[in-house]
Amino acid sequence: MLILGIESSCDETGIALYDTEKGLVGHKLYSQIAVHADYGGVVPELASRDHVRKTIPLISELLTECDLTKQDIEGIAFTAGPGLVGALMVGACIGRSMAYGLGIPAVEVHHMEGHLLAPMLEDERPEFPFIALLVSGGHTQLVEVQGIGQYKILGESIDDAAGEAFDKTAKLLGLDYPDGPMLAKLAEHGTPGVFKFPRPMTDRPGLDFSFSGLKTAAAVAIRGAGIHLSGSKSDATELPENIDQLKADIAHAFQQAVVDTIAIKCRRAVEQTGIKTLVIAGGVSANTELREKLAQLMAKQRGNVFYPRHEFCTDNGAMIAFAGAQRILSQGDQNLKVKAKPRWSIEELPKL
Structure with a gap:
C-alpha cells in the first residue's frame, strides 16, 4: 500500500511516499529558514503561507521523481497536531481534499508519534x-x-x-x-x-x-x-x-x-x-x-x-507517512472532518 505523508506542523514542509511492502520510496523537504531568518524565529502567518505555496508543488515533484502519479497513491497521512494551528490546517486541508478526490483513505497523525516511530524507518529497528x-x-x-x-x-x-x-x-x-x-x-x-x-x-x-x-x-x-x-x-x-x-x-x-x-x-x-x-x-x-x-x-x-538518521531527526514527511501507514492498515479511513490540534497529548491516541 502506497502512503503519501504530509508534514506541515511548523516551519518545514515535508512530503514522503512510503510503501508498506517496499519501505520508503522517496521524500522531499523544504525548510523555511530563509523566510524566518530576518525575524529571529518562526512567524506563524508566514509559515502557513509558505506551506500553501510549497506543499502541492513538492508532492508533484516527488511523484515525478519516483515515476508515479496521484492515482498510484492508496492512502494519505497528514500531521494534525501538535503544532502551529495555521500550518497544521494547510496540511490537513490538502491531505483530506486529495484523499476525497482520489477516493482513498486519509488519517490524522500525531506529530510526536511520528518522531517516536522515526527509528522504524531504519534497517535496524527497536523492538x-x-x-x-x-x-x-x-x-x-x-x-x-x-x-x-x-x-x-x-x-x-x-x-x-x-x-x-x-x-x-x-x-x-x-x-x-x-x-x-x-x-x-x-x-x-x-x-x-x-x-x-x-x-x-x-x-x-x-x-x-x-x-x-x-x-x-x-x-x-x-x-x-x-x-x-x-x-x-x-x-x-x-x-x-x-x-x-x-x-x-x-x-x-x-x-x-x-x-x-x-x-x-x-x-x-x-x-x-x-x-x-x-x-x-x-x-x-x-x-x-x-x-x-x-x-x-x-x-x-x-x-x-x-x-533515526540525521535527516529524519528534524520534522519530515517520512515519519508521518510511516506512522500513518500503520494506522491506515489498522483503522482504515477516517471521517471527512478537518481538524487541527495544536495541543494534543500522545496518551490520547488509540492503540493498534
Missing part, C-alpha cells in the same frame, strides 16, 4: 517495549512505549523544553537563526570548566524536566561576561577582547548541562521501568554530544539505544 526520549523544539518527554498507540508519559518539561532553551540561550548570545544548531556548533570550540551551570531538577526524585532556570543561569553568565543580551553590542563601554571565546565557553557549559540533565533522567527511567531499550527522536536528537552521552549510558546499563 517493543522501549523508552522514548522525545526532544524537539517544543517538547521534552520520556515515554514508555509498549506498542504503537500504547504510550505512557513518564516525565515531561514543565516549562521550557530543551530545544526552546537552546534557542533562547542562543539568542542571548546573539547567534543567528536557526538558534539551537548554531549554539551546538559554537559549543564545539568551548573550553570545559570555565563556566558551570546547574543540572535542573536532578536533586529531587521524578522524571520531569525544567530548563527555564538553566536559561536564566546562562543569561546571568552572559551579562557577567559583558555580552549584551540582545546581540552583538555590549552594555559595557567596550566588548571583551575574548568575546568569541567567552561565547563558546558559555555555549559549551550550557550544552553540557542540558545533556547531563537529560542523561540523568533517562537513567532513572531505565532503572524505574527495567526496560533496556532507549529510543531518541526529535530535532535535538541530532545533537552529537547528546548521542554520545546516551550511548555511554546505555552501554553501562547493558542496553541498546536507537536513533
